Amino acid sequence: xxxxxxxxxxxxxxxxxxxxxxxxxxxxxxxxxxxxxxxxxxxxxxxxxxxxxxxxxxxxxxxxxxxxxxxxxxxxxxxxxxxxxxxxxxxxxxxxxxxxxxxxxxxxxxxxxxxxxxxxxxxxxxxxxxxxxxxxxxxxxxxxxxxxxxxxxxxxxxxxxxxxxxxxxxxxxxxxxxxxxxxxxxxxxxxxxxxxxxxxxxxxxxxxxxxx
Amino acid sequence: xxxxxxxxxxxxxxxxxxxxxxxxxxxxxxxxxxxxxxxxxxxxxxxxxxxxxxxxxxxxxxxxxxxxxxxxxxxxxxxxxxxxxxxxxxxxxxxxxxxxxxxxxxxxxxxxxxxxxxxxxxxxxxxxxxxxxxxxxxxxxxxxxxxxxxxxxxxxxxxxxxxxxxxxxxxxxxxxxxxxxxxxxxxxxxxxxxxxxxxxxxxxxxxxxxxx
Numbered sequence: 001x002x003x004x005x006x007x008x009x010x011x012x013x014x015x016x017x018x019x020x021x022x023x024x025x026x027x028x029x030x031x032x033x034x035x036x037x038x039x040x041x042x043x044x045x046x047x048x049x050x051x052x053x054x055x056x057x058x059x060x061x062x063x064x065x066x067x068x069x070x071x072x073x074x075x076x077x078x079x080x081x082x083x084x085x086x087x088x089x090x091x092x093x094x095x096x097x098x099x100x101x102x103x104x105x106x107x108x109x110x111x112x113x114x115x116x117x118x119x120x121x122x123x124x125x126x127x128x129x130x131x132x133x134x135x136x137x138x139x140x141x142x143x144x145x146x147x148x149x150x151x152x153x154x155x156x157x158x159x160x161x162x163x164x165x166x167x168x169x170x171x172x173x174x175x176x177x178x179x180x181x182x183x184x185x186x187x188x189x190x191x192x193x194x195x196x197x198x199x200x201x202x203x204x205x206x207x208x209x210x211x212x
Numbered sequence: 213x214x215x216x217x218x219x220x221x222x223x224x225x226x227x228x229x230x231x232x233x234x235x236x237x238x239x240x241x242x243x244x245x246x247x248x249x250x251x252x253x254x255x256x257x258x259x260x261x262x263x264x265x266x267x268x269x270x271x272x273x274x275x276x277x278x279x280x281x282x283x284x285x286x287x288x289x290x291x292x293x294x295x296x297x298x299x300x301x302x303x304x305x306x307x308x309x310x311x312x313x314x315x316x317x318x319x320x321x322x323x324x325x326x327x328x329x330x331x332x333x334x335x336x337x338x339x340x341x342x343x344x345x346x347x348x349x350x351x352x353x354x355x356x357x358x359x360x361x362x363x364x365x366x367x368x369x370x371x372x373x374x375x376x377x378x379x380x381x382x383x384x385x386x387x388x389x390x391x392x393x394x395x396x397x398x399x400x401x402x403x404x405x406x407x408x409x410x411x412x413x414x415x416x417x418x419x420x421x422x423x424x
Contacts, residue, residue: 014233014392017260021226021365024257031259040263045236047243048229049263051252102393123393140397152393153233157366162399174402175412180226181314181335181364183403184396185352187374190386191395200387 001028001167004062004091006104007035007052008084010044010074014153015101019066022160025176026168034059036083044070056087061094064163068156069102069122072211079110088113097163099148101156108147109134117144122152123193124208138194154191157182213240213379216274216303218316219247219264220296222256222286226365227313231278234372237388238380246271248295256282268299273306276375280368281314281334284423291322300325309375311360313368320359321346329356334364335405336420350406366403369394 003023005016016033024031035041035052042049065088069075078084088111092098100108105121108114109132119134119142120126126136140151141159150159161182165173190196215235217228228245236243247253247264254261277300281287290296300323304310312320317333320326321344331346331354332338338348352363353371362371373394377385402408 012233013229017225017229020260021224024259031257033260045243047236047265048232048245049265051261051263053259053261140393140395141399151395152391154369154392154394154396158397158399165399170400171409171412174400174408175416177398177400177402178405178408178412179364179416180366181403182366182396182398183352183363183407184366184394184398185370186389186394186396187353187370187377188382188386188389190389191393193390195395196386196390197383200383200390204387204391 001026001030001064002059002062003029003031003064003066004034004059005031005066006068006084007033007041007050008074008078009041010070010077011041011068012070012102012153013043013048015068015070015104015156016066018154018156019099019101019160021180022157022164022176023064025179026164027172032059036081044074056083060090062091063095064097065091065095065099067100067104067107069100069104069106072103075103075106078107085111095146097146097148099150099159099163101150101159102152105129105149108149113147117147118142119144119147119149120151121149124204213238213242213276214271214274215241215243215276215278216246216271217243217278218280218296219245219253219262220286220290221253222282222289223253223280224282224314224365225255225260227280227282227316227368228278230366230368231311231313231372233392234369234376234388235276235278237391238376239384244271248293256286268295272302274303275307276309277303277307277311279312279316279319281312281316281318284315287315287318290319297323307358309358309360311371311375313362313371314364317341317361320361325359329359330354331356331359331361332363333361336416
C-alpha cells in the first residue's frame with residue numbers, strides 16, 4: 001500500500017507528521033513524501049526543511065493521498081497551482097482514500113472532491129470550505145465515502161489512527177497508538193473554539209479577518 | 213529565546229515535531245533544528261529527510277534544548293557519541309530548560325543529568341532509565357528542576373504546551389493549543405500500557421526483549 005504525503009512550501013509540519021507517524025507502521029506500508037519539484041521544501045515557519053523522496057510525476061497511483069494544510073497564503077498558492085491540483089485529480093482517480101489535515105481540505109475542495117460532501121478543516125477555515133460546496137461539520141475527523149478530512153493541525157493523529165483501524169483492523173491500530181503512547185493529557189482544555197476562552201477565539205478570528 | 217531541537221540518524225519524527233509545533237509560536241522564539249553534521253538527517257523509518265539549520269558547533273548556548281527519541285539502536289549510537297553527549301553537557305550548562313521526548317531521556321541520562329531525578333521515557337524504556345540512577349515515574353510529562361522529560365512519541369505535544377505555559381503564561385499556551393486545534397479524540401483508549409489490551413503490551417515487551 002503506497003501512501004503519498006504531499007509537501008509544498010509553507011506546509012504545517014505537524015499536519016504532515018501526525019498522519020505519517022500513525023500510518024507508516026501499517027503492514028506493507030510504503031510511505032513517500034512527495035512534492036512538485038525535487039529538492040528541499042520549507043514549512044510555514046521557514047524553520048523545518050524536508051526533502052521529498054519523490055516528485056509528483058514519480059508517484060502516479062498512491063493508494064492513500066494525504067494533504068497537509070498550512071496558513072492561508074501557502075494553501076492559496078497551491079490551490080492556484082495546476083501542477084498540484086492536476087496531480088491530486090489524477091491520484092484521486094485511483095486512490096482508495098484521499099485525505100487531508102487542517103486547511104489541506106481546501107486543496108481537496110479546490111480539486112473538486114468535496115462538493116456536496118461532509119468535510120472539515122481548521123476551525124478558522126470552515127467558512128472557506130463552504131464556498132466550494134462542502135458541508136463543514138464541527139467534527140474532528142470526517143469520513144464521506146473515500147474522502148477523509150481532519151480538523152486543525154494535531155487532528156491528523158486522530159485521523160491517522162482511525163484510518164489505520166479501517167485499513168488494518170482495530171487491534172493493529174491500537175498497537176500503533178500504544179507504541180506512540182498516544183494517551184493525550186493536554187495541560188489545558190482549550191483545543192477547540194467551543195472550549196477555549198472566548199477572548200482567544202475572538203482574537204484569532206479578528207487576526208484572520210485582518211489578513212483576508 | 214533560542215530553542216535547539218536535536219536531530220540525529222534514526223530519530224522519531226513526531227518526537228521532534230510535537231515540541232516544535234507547540235514551542236515555535238512562543239513570542240520571540242528562535243527555534244533551530246541542529247545536528248552533529250551539516251546535511252540531511254533521516255528518521256527511524258528512513259522515510260523523512262530533514263536538513264538541520266545549524267550544526268552543534270554553531271549553537272552553543274540555547275535557552276531550551278529538546279532531545280527527541282528513537283528506537284534503541286539509534287539512541288544507543290548517540291549515547292556512545294561524544295560529539296552529542298559533550299554538546300548536551302555544554303548546552304545544559306547554560307540552558308534554562310533541558311527537555312526530552314520518549315527515549316531522548318536516555319540521552320539526557322547518559323549525559324549525567326538525571327541521576328536521582330524523577331523522569332520519564334517511552335514505557336518500554338523506563339527500566340533502562342533506572343540503570344542511570346533516574347527515578348522513572350508513570351507520568352506523561354515530568355518536571356524535575358530544569359529537566360523536563362516526556363513519555364513516548366506523542367507526549368511531546370503535551371510537554372511543549374506545558375513548557376509554553378511556564379514560559380509565556382497560560383493564556384498564551386492556550387492560544388497555541390487552540391491554533392493547533394489540540395482537542396484530542398483518539399479512536400481507541402489504548403495509548404498507555406495500563407489502558408491497552410494486555411496481549412498487545414506483552415507482544416511489544418517480548419519484541420523489545422528479543423532485540424535487546
